Amino acid sequence: MPSEKATAGEQYILYIEMACNGMFGNPASGGFLSPPDPDLSFTLNVVELAVLDKQVWDLFWDFDVILGMAKELPDEYSKSWQAVTALDSIMNVVYPGDRSTYELGKRISEKFLSSKNGESKHVINASGHCHIDTAWLWTYSETRRKCARSWSSQLTYAEKYKEHVFVASQAQQHFWMKENYPGLFQRMKAGKEKGVFLPTGGTWVEMDCNIPSGESFIRQFLYGQRFFEEEYGEKCTEFWLPDTFGYSSQLPQIVKGAGMEYFLTQKLSWNLINKFPHNSFIWKGLDGTEVLCHFPPADTYCASVSVEEVVYTEKNFKNKGISNNTTLLFGLGDGGGGPQMRMLERLRRMNDVDGLPKVQLTTPHNFFQKLKDEFGAIETEVPLWSGELYFELHRGTYTTHAAVKYGNRKSEFLLRNLEILSSISSLNGYDYNRIEIERLWKLVLLNQFHDVIPGTSIGHVYTDTNEHYLDVSVNGSKLLSEVKSRFFREHSIGGLVPSYFFNSLSWDRSEIVSTNLETEYSQKLDDGNNLCVVTAPSLSFSSIDLQFNKLATVDQNDTSIIMKNEFLTVEFTLDGNLTSIIHHETNNEVIENNKYGNQFVIFDDVPFFWDAWDVMIYHNQKRKNLMPSSIQIKETGHIRVSVEIIYNISDKSKITQTVYLDALHDYIEFDTVVDWYEDRKFLKVEFPVNVSSYNASYSTQFGNVQRPTHCNTSWDMAKFEVCGHHWADISEYNFGVALMNDCKYGYACENNTLRLSLLRSPKRPDDNADMGVHTFKYALLPHKFGLEGANLPKRGYEFNVPLVSISDDSNSFPLIEGLLNSSFFQVDQENLMIDTIKLAEDDDKAMIVRLWETLGGRGTCHLSSSLPIASANRCNLLEEDDEFLPFELFGDVPVKSIEQNTSNNQLSFKYSPFEIISIKLHFE
Secondary structure (H helix, E strand, O other): OOOOOOOOOOOOOOOOOOOOOEOOEOEOOOOOOOOEOOOOOOOOOOOOOOOOOHHHHHHHHHHHHHHHHHHHOOOOOHHHHHHHHHHHHHHHHOOOOOHHHHHHHHHHHHHHHOOOOOOOOOEEEEEEEOOOOOOOOOOHHHHHHHHHHHHHHHHHHHHHOOOOOEEEOOHHHHHHHHHHOHHHHHHHHHHHHHOOEEEOOOOOOOEOOOOOOHHHHHHHHHHHHHHHHHHHOOOOOEEEOOOOOOEOOOHHHHHHHOOOOEEEOOHHHHOOOOOOOOOEEEEEOOOOOEEEEEOOOOOOOOEOOOHHHHHHHHHHOOOOOOOOEEEEEEOEOOOOOEOOHHHHHHHHHHOOOOOOOEEEEOOHHHHHHHHHHHHHHOOOOOOEEEOOEOOOOOHHHHOOOHHHHHHHHHHHHHHHHHHHHHHHHHOOOOOOOHHHHHHHHHHHHHOOEOOOOOOOOOHHHHHHHHHHHHHHHHHHHHHHHHHHOOOEEEOOEOOEOOOEEEEOOOOOEEEEEEEOOOOOOOEEOOOOOEEEEEEEOOOEEEEEOOOOOOOOEEEEOOOEEEEEOOOEEEEEEOOOOEEEEEEOOOOEEOEOOOOOEOEEEEEEOOOOOOOOOOOOHHHHHOEEEOOEEEEEEEEEOOOEEEEEEEEEOOOOOEEEEEEEEEOOOOOEEEEEEEEEOOOOEEEEEEEEEOOOOOEEEEEEOOEEEEEEOOOOOHHHHOOOOEEOOOEEEEEOOOEEEEEEEOOOOEEEEEOOEEEEEEEOOOOOOOOOOOOEEEEEEEEEEEEEOOHHHHOHHHHHHHHHOOOEEOOOOOOEEEOOOOOEOOOOEEEOOOOEEEEEEEEEOOEEEEEEEEEEEOOOOOEEEEEEEOOOEEEEEEEOOOOOEEEEOOEEEEOOOOOOOOOOOOOEEEEEEEEOOOOEEEEEEEEO
8 A cells, every 4th residue: 555645746666575485385286285396486477556446445345244144144043134135235226337326335234234232242352463484385584574574564554444453473573573674673663552563472483382391481481571571661461372283281380480371372173083172261280370271263363354254253162151252363374464454344344243243353462351350250160171282183293304303402401501501600700601592592492483393394494493403503512612611621630631521410310421531440432432430419520430340241142132230131032123121120021021122113104184294093003013134242341231233124214223231220222323215104113011001101391291091082092192202101000111212202102012203204395304314312211110219300301411521532620629529509309300500681690590390299499509699589480580588508608709619508498299490599
């Protein structure tokens, strides 16, 4: 709309932007999700300028709405017949080309639409929206242009339609506008002041809610809320995530901790098996935190405001008895421009017309306030859903594009270690590189977008993600090396090269490390390094143990190869099949009789439509067990023994696996390399175990969840493939088996068979998805008692977080007296874990220590530190102070630096099951 009132002689400059893709990329011939065609071309054929005929325009949209009512209202409704009569009357009086008749038709339509609703009529609260995937069938760079085009259009529409309300989520996209379109960004900020352009959601991107870690969730909200507050003057009150593939049970606690109390989504309307029973309800998380939720009953986040959608919204609303309000998200997404003029015209006519629900433009916050008031006024029980919101579709996203999931897991833990050591060293004068750490975090958060980390984007997107993870790895490791040099200096003692390691976990542990240091007990490796043992207290530096007397052995006889340590006896046939694992403490056989453990299985994997997204329940019906082609002993101990097993999947693909049993650990580890070049196949590994339980447990963000091992109901059956993080476990009263991994997320437990999903090979939208070489590891951990007795949350972290090598490649010596084996932090409860230590966002003299309760218990925890703490507060996830925590000082008065510190500060706090606890420590 160049002008509403153009005059003769005025000149306008119009810019046309073109890109080599349509709204949904540039798929090759073959359909919507086909991989891009690099040779596809587009030609600009026609550009038209038109003058709007306001009289015809108004009559057309009146007719459109009345026609919709005639078609969609039930025949038994008198209003339906009145609509037919009105349409007939308009058709009888209006003659195309005779402008004098247009007014006659307009009088008829106005009279029909002027009939108002009663006060009790259902209210649809509409919000303009443009769901723009941050990447999907296009790259990140194209999304910047999509946002600029769509959002500028909405600001222009708001000048004509004063009632217009447009909401825009994802702080990353707002940041791109600030960076690339500063003029537009100023218009966006002005629109916020006028109440027509409203930031929403509170997160950096609309992330996947299965795969990211708990701390990644927190950073999504931390950086998102901070950006919105800094740029627009206030934080968001509602978590906005219309489109993602399932929702972690810890999200309610994190949403509340980030200053929000409402949640909007709608994706569960896509469930393939069971219909979700509510649209408006309370969602109760793993720890008991509750948030108010709404699923728009139109079952879309890209509505066109048709009469059909409006009627369906009220009809499909499942909570009519307790609420008279729903919401409708309207506008063309993914570069379509958002709400269109036709939609806004329809809204004007359906605002309050007899026969239809009232359709009113409003903000998400105002809608949720109405819903909150309604829920507060009812005397009946409010609908409640406890635990995860499992999505009964798109289960293949836990596995597709394994490299992006590998990069995510490794990046999360690298940044964790970097922040811990950077925070501690900052107390000794080291410059905490806040800007670079935040930049690296935001790359990780960007790749957690809900069509990127699930593996459902085109191949070009993963060229970007690979570069991002390389950036994080190279520059994060560089920063980590700089930080490590603050604790140690080059030095040698009598020609001996010391080796030091940092334990970034909050409990004492012993680990086997590879180092160039040789001791009396070390084991020489083929690469020239040596295996040694390090025993490290909680969050401390340690050196190599000088003594170690445990033993691992491997022997071969006429029928088998037997590996053995203090905890396990593991037996393979000479063909390479794993037939037996004896758990010494219980004398239990782990592997089910006449079955093989570590059984690789290939499944046919051809879903209905969403190739990269879906694995269907019927895939289990067509399977092929892979048999080993060779086995040989590789290492003979004494610290570690190993065998190498090779599997030929096909003439194109193979598995090379090294199976380790060491003298220190009570699990058997499988380090795996797969050359993978299959077509619509699914590779899994399974362990049929001698354990019987109706439920299995799975690691999740800041907790664990239980899911059925049976198919008693349709809800149970639907969970044939589920998401887990570090481990899955099936346990009886006094015995259980856990399956741990270092970069996988897809699991299943069918009766007594634990199954880990390894690789898929879909062909749409990326026909090269997962092709190539993959490296990963997993481990089987038999244990006494259940997951609580084995403390599997800690074991999972140990498997994923090796000791940090400090000085293995140079002659080094501690800079700080008393540094070795001195814990910076300790907790006195087995079920409390320090997950994060970082410098506070707005205070260089404050540190955030984030803990979580791991096993579902409550009590009092004492957190002690050797650092010079001046005061402590509990804070929320945005690092806003909440409750003052008293602390005790043991020893001398607080001191100024790490070198001089001999004090031990201790503070105590209450905790409850699966609670996330953030403490802000202030230093002088």
